[in-house]
Amino acid sequence: MHQVLDAFTLMAGGGEVVWRLVSATTNSPLTIVAEADDSHAATMQLKEFSHSLAELQAGRFPEAWKRPELTEAASAFLRRSSLGVARTDFRIKDDVSISLTSEDAIPFLGIAESASLLLRDEIMFGSTKKQRGSIEGMLGEVTTHYGRPAIRIRERKTQREFICVITDSLARTFETHASIQDVWMKRRVTVKGDIYYRPSGAIARVEASDVVPMKVARKELPSLHDPEFTGGLSAAEYLEKFRAGEIG
Numbered sequence: 001m002h003q004v005l006d007a008f009t010l011m012a013g014g015g016e017v018v019w020r021l022v023s024a025t026t027n028s029p030l031t032i033v034a035e036a037d038d039s040h041a042a043t044m045q046l047k048e049f050s051h052s053l054a055e056l057q058a059g060r061f062p063e064a065w066k067r068p069e070l071t072e073a074a075s076a077f078l079r080r081s082s083l084g085v086a087r088t089d090f091r092i093k094d095d096v097s098i099s100l101t102s103e104d105a106i107p108f109l110g111i112a113e114s115a116s117l118l119l120r121d122e123i124m125f126g127s128t129k130k131q132r133g134s135i136e137g138m139l140g141e142v143t144t145h146y147g148r149p150a151i152r153i154r155e156r157k158t159q160r161e162f163i164c165v166i167t168d169s170l171a172r173t174f175e176t177h178a179s180i181q182d183v184w185m186k187r188r189v190t191v192k193g194d195i196y197y198r199p200s201g202a203i204a205r206v207e208a209s210d211v212v213p214m215k216v217a218r219k220e221l222p223s224l225h226d227p228e229f230t231g232g233l234s235a236a237e238y239l240e241k242f243r244a245g246e247i248g
Helices: 002-012 040-057 068-083 102-108 111-125 168-172 180-184 235-243
Strands: 019-025 031-036 087-092 096-101 129-145 148-155 161-166 188-197 203-213
Touching: 002 019, 002 040, 002 068, 002 087, 031 040, 040 087, 040 096, 040 102, 068 102, 096 102, 129 161, 129 203, 148 168, 148 203, 168 203
Parallel strands: 161 203
Antiparallel strands: 019 031, 087 096, 129 148, 129 188, 148 161, 188 203
């Protein structure tokens, strides 16, 4: 039922469209029939909602759902569609039928929630701060953000994760910057670009212009071996004197 209520919130679009309940059945599948008035506003809102569902199926987060009054409902709706509700069917005016499946929603799991938090920060505390710079962290996953190519990074100092949206040109050559092996190995990278901060100081996201893997200096074990390191003492003797503060 919460899925239905959120769906109607998104269909209303935060406007003045009023829905009248016609029928409801709790038989599987749960089915709700409702109708709005025949005003121009209601007609246009239904067209916008149909377009939003089509955007989701095309791999893009709906522009209409980024509005502050809709992000909470969108977040909850997509979370259920990703994790619990296998399919939600919409039939609009008997001539439009759209089915939203978990496969359509899973790519956006968490994106709506992060957008909701960002918008809430902007509403409560003002706009986010933008700064040009670079951040070092571990490469987490290759993903999308509002339908754009993106990667997820865990920042080295704070261990917090954030989204890095990458340019189309960088996306086309990303394999030359970092490989899938780097993702699996959680390799450290430096991300350069525009950094957006929440008012709390936490990183909201990065618009990345370059991703540079950190170079790892590799040394062979023989080059690290130093037979004179303990000055002729055994390992046990050396450690005992070291703990006693006699050496080191």
